[in-house]
Amino acid sequence: QILDRIEDVQDLIVTKEPDLLKALLHIQSMHLTIILAHLGTKEEIKKAVLALKKSKTKVETILQGKDFNMTFHGIGHFKNQVIYVKMLKEDQKILSKIAEAVEECFIEMNLNVFGSKDFKPHLTFLKLSKAPMLKRKVFRKICSDLYKEYEDSYFGTEVLSEIDLCAMQKKVSSGYYYCECSINVGSKGTEESKE
Numbered sequence: 001q002i003l004d005r006i007e008d009v010q011d012l013i014v015t016k017e018p019d020l021l022k023a024l025l026h027i028q029s030m031h032l033t034i035i036l037a038h039l040g041t042k043e044e045i046k047k048a049v050l051a052l053k054k055s056k057t058k059v060e061t062i063l064q065g066k067d068f069n070m071t072f073h074g075i076g077h078f079k080n081q082v083i084y085v086k087m088l089k090e091d092q093k094i095l096s097k098i099a100e101a102v103e104e105c106f107i108e109m110n111l112n113v114f115g116s117k118d119f120k121p122h123l124t125f126l127k128l129s130k131a132p133m134l135k136r137k138v139f140r141k142i143c144s145d146l147y148k149e150y151e152d153s154y155f156g157t158e159v160l161s162e163i164d165l166c167a168m169q170k171k172v173s174s175g176y177y178y179c180e181c182s183i184n185v186g187s188k189g190t191e192e193s194k195e
Contacts, residue, residue, distance in 0.1 A: 001156035022131035028175025034099040058101035072155040080141035084122035
């Protein structure tokens with residue numbers, strides 16, 4: 001449902017402004033970033049895999065065996081250059097705690113993490129930086145008129161069931177990112193992690 005609604009917004013934007021097609025993010029790559037880490041070596045990747053696995057216990061403590069339903073409602077932007085679907089504030093608070101728990105485990109492993117200080121979970125679906133030629137020549141900002149019909153729309157609810165350690169530069173044939181490791185959380189938390 002969430003992805004269908006995002007596609008509706010993307011279609012609307014491109015109908016009004018066809019040049020922005022190049023700035024759209026693929027539906028298959030939709031994700032919520034909870035932390036960013038610079039992992040320059042194979043050794044650091046191994047440490048990050050261990051850190052993610054260690055974080056599972058902390059995340060499970062926060063979730064207390066319950067499913068965490070994340071509700072997405074409304075559209076926001078960063079400097080009118082990144083357009084995203086917003087998450088409800090009360091859900092953001094829980095996800096912030098989860099992000100902090102994961103971040104702690106990465107810091108314990110002496111990994112270079114860009115933190116959750118100004119953490120604002122969001123589903124990016126359009127990014128001007130994805131189309132640099134467009135940004136330089138035509139669009140400095142994206143006008144909210146292009147998506148105003150959806151600005152305060154309900155997009156849907158998704159259960160947090162998995163946290164992935166992804167290589168942001170590597171995409172696989174599915175369109176999602178290359179996963180080094182995944183942990184299951186919530187009611188799926190009893191399932192084994194994937195590597």
